Each structure stands twice: as structure tokens, then as C-alpha cells.
Amino acid sequence: MWVNNRKGLRRLVVCALSTVLVMAAIVPPGNRIHAGETTDQLRNEGETALTKDLMGMDEIAETVNYHTDTARYGTFTKTAGGKGTEYYPSTTQVTYGGLEATYVQTFVRTGSEVKEGDPLIEITVNYDKVTLAEQELRLQRMQEEREKRETAFAEQIEVLEENVRSAGDSYGRTAAELALRRKEVERDQYFYQNDIAIERLEKTLTEQKEAIAVQYINAPCDGVIDTITYFREEEKIRPGTLIADIHDPTIELIRLDTDSYRYGQAVTIETGNKDERHTYPAHIVAAPDVMGGMIQGFTLARVDDYEGTRGVRWRNMTVNGYVVDLRNVMIIDRFTVTQLNRHYSVKKLTEDGAVHKRYVLPGFFAGQDYWILDGLKEGETIIIER
Numbered sequence: 001m002w003v004n005n006r007k008g009l010r011r012l013v014v015c016a017l018s019t020v021l022v023m024a025a026i027v028p029p030g031n032r033i034h035a036g037e038t039t040d041q042l043r044n045e046g047e048t049a050l051t052k053d054l055m056g057m058d059e060i061a062e063t064v065n066y067h068t069d070t071a072r073y074g075t076f077t078k079t080a081g082g083k084g085t086e087y088y089p090s091t092t093q094v095t096y097g098g099l100e101a102t103y104v105q106t107f108v109r110t111g112s113e114v115k116e117g118d119p120l121i122e123i124t125v126n127y128d129k130v131t132l133a134e135q136e137l138r139l140q141r142m143q144e145e146r147e148k149r150e151t152a153f154a155e156q157i158e159v160l161e162e163n164v165r166s167a168g169d170s171y172g173r174t175a176a177e178l179a180l181r182r183k184e185v186e187r188d189q190y191f192y193q194n195d196i197a198i199e200r201l202e203k204t205l206t207e208q209k210e211a212i213a214v215q216y217i218n219a220p221c222d223g224v225i226d227t228i229t230y231f232r233e234e235e236k237i238r239p240g241t242l243i244a245d246i247h248d249p250t251i252e253l254i255r256l257d258t259d260s261y262r263y264g265q266a267v268t269i270e271t272g273n274k275d276e277r278h279t280y281p282a283h284i285v286a287a288p289d290v291m292g293g294m295i296q297g298f299t300l301a302r303v304d305d306y307e308g309t310r311g312v313r314w315r316n317m318t319v320n321g322y323v324v325d326l327r328n329v330m331i332i333d334r335f336t337v338t339q340l341n342r343h344y345s346v347k348k349l350t351e352d353g354a355v356h357k358r359y360v361l362p363g364f365f366a367g368q369d370y371w372i373l374d375g376l377k378e379g380e381t382i383i384i385e386r
Helices: 006-024 039-061 129-165 170-213 288-294
Strands: 002-004 065-070 072-087 091-095 101-106 119-125 216-218 223-228 242-247 253-256 266-272 277-286 299-303 317-333 338-340 343-349 355-359 361-366 369-374 381-383
Touching (some): 119 242, 266 299
Antiparallel strands (some): 065 381, 223 242, 266 317, 277 299, 361 369
16 A cells, blocks of 8 residues: 655654744855845745745655555465375385305386285295205104104013012012103103204294295285385395385375374365366374474374275375465465564554654564564554665
8 A cells, every 4th residue: 555655754844944034044154245136035035935946845755655554454365385194004025044045036116006916026945955964864864763762671670560560578678669650750851852853843844844945025915015125136125124015005104295284174175287287175183283293394184085095196295285374364465574692573654644663563474465463553544675
């Protein structure tokens, strides 16, 4: 809004005229009054000149205007935007846990859909055939030795039992029973230790043979390949090597590269090509204000109509949402506020054209608006300084 400040300029000109009239009544040192001239004549000449100047200033006052704004109550909003990417919270890492192997070929790539049990890569397990044969022979000998010892123990115990039955007196019977008991304990200890050793060796051989039989590393669940490790031809694959990351596509979020949003806040996600953009409403489901140090520098959003948008190809995503949304607050043009040494002020224009400096307490500014907490009343006219 433009306003004319003629009254203020006229007041300024009147003050200047008074000063000049007083100066005209004084003859400066060094000046002389010539014959026929009087002080009154000089004063009259000065008044005539000032009258001409005043008329010129009056014409200038007609053209001086201010660009102003009016303090008012309204809605103050501030938005924040950023980029977005797909985020899948349910992800499974596939690692190799068998014997050292050699890579053969890969059956999938990033973005491939897989079912539980589908092969991801083919491998050839490397193993020492001589060591395996030695372990098998050792197991066989341990089993044969057990059979021999079992027969020997049975014969020895049978003899001792006969000694107990044929003992002639109580002393001889007690001695025979003790000898039988010692042999039974010896038998039990042998079979306990020997059976544990045999069981361990059998388990080791079984695991090795199962590992040797592996030709494929398969998907442990349904999902989509996020990443797949690419190996060179005949590259060695060792235990613990990462093979792939598989995510569950039924649980999808949007990762936003800003932490300005709050939990539960509504945002708008835009996606698509340059010439064809689509907009979807969403809500923040994970943010720093409720998750502390678990999330920093980003937030997670879930699209509201998820079932209907599951087939959307998310690309070139942008997000926008209100980080401040205030109703019925004092608002003025942001260029009316001046800051000096941490103090904020505006220039208030009165109805008679006077300009007064007014200190204010500001809040935020966004776009063209400045939210003012204190210092102004509704309807006051403020000068915009651009």
C-alpha cells in the first residue's frame, strides 16, 4: 500500500524556514551594509527567496510516498521439503556358512523377485578328499574296536559272575562281587567315552558331506533382491561372505532426507517423471522427536493409501509438509522488520504522517510473512523497507 507523507514534509520545511529567517536577521562578520541598504531590506529579500524554496518543497512533498503493510491476524505456515527414497524395514541378509567354495554362476540380480528356496548362486565346495577318507577310516576302526571290546567285556563279566556263584564262603563271595563290580564300571566308562568320540566324528563327517553336497545358495524367504554380491569367475567364497540382501515388499516406507518433521505429521510425496508427476498423501511414522538417537538426519513416512499405491514405481521423489502451522497470529510483511544488535524494530506510520520506531518481538518468518509475538496491534500501518 502506498501512502502520501506530505504533512510530515511540510512540518520539516516550516522548521527550516524559521531557522533561515533568524539567520537572515544577522549580518555575518565581514559583510557590510552598503549605502541605501537596511537590515529590513535584507530580511525581506531572504523571506522572498525562502518563500520560493518553500513552494518548491511543497511540490516535492506531493510526490513522496511509502510502501506500507498493515498488521493483521491470520494463518502463518512454514514448509520444509526434501528428497525421498524407498525404504524397506524388513530385510534379510543371506550369508554363506559352509566350507570354502568356488563361485560358478549367479541366477538373480538387483530387483529380482524370489521365493523361499530359489537358487541365488551356484558354487562348488572345496574339500580335502584325503582328510575325509582318513576320518571315515578312523570312524570305521573305532566302531570295530568297540565291537571287539564289547565282546571281551561280555566274556570277562560272564567269568566273574560264575566266580560269584561258585564262591565257597562269604569272604570269597564278597571278593568275587567286588571284582565283578570293578569290571562293570570299567566297561561302562569305556563305552561312555568311546561312544561320545564316535558320535562327534559321525556328526563331523555328516556335516562335511552335507556341505560338500551343496551346489546352490538359496533364498531363505520370499522377497525382492536389494543387493547381490557379484563374484569373479572361480572366485573363492569363504564362510561369512555376504551373498545378498532381500527385503519384504509388503512393508514399504519412504525415507525422507530431513529431520524437520514430527511424528504423525501429514506430508505430501510427489513422484514420477519430469512430464508426469503424481502426488500421494502420507504421514510420518518415525522421527527424531519420538525415537531419540535411533533416528537422526532423516524421517520415515508411510503412504496413506498403501494398498492402492503398492504398484507405484517410486522415482525422483520429493516431499513437502508444514513444519509450522499457526492460526490467528499477528502477521506483517517480512521486509518491515529491521534487526540491529539483536533488537528488532519496525517503523510505524501514524495518520498525520509521523513515523515512529516501534520495537517488536518476532517469531519465525516464511516467504513474505513474519510472525510477530508482541509489539504491534491489529490495523497499525508499518513502513516496508526494501
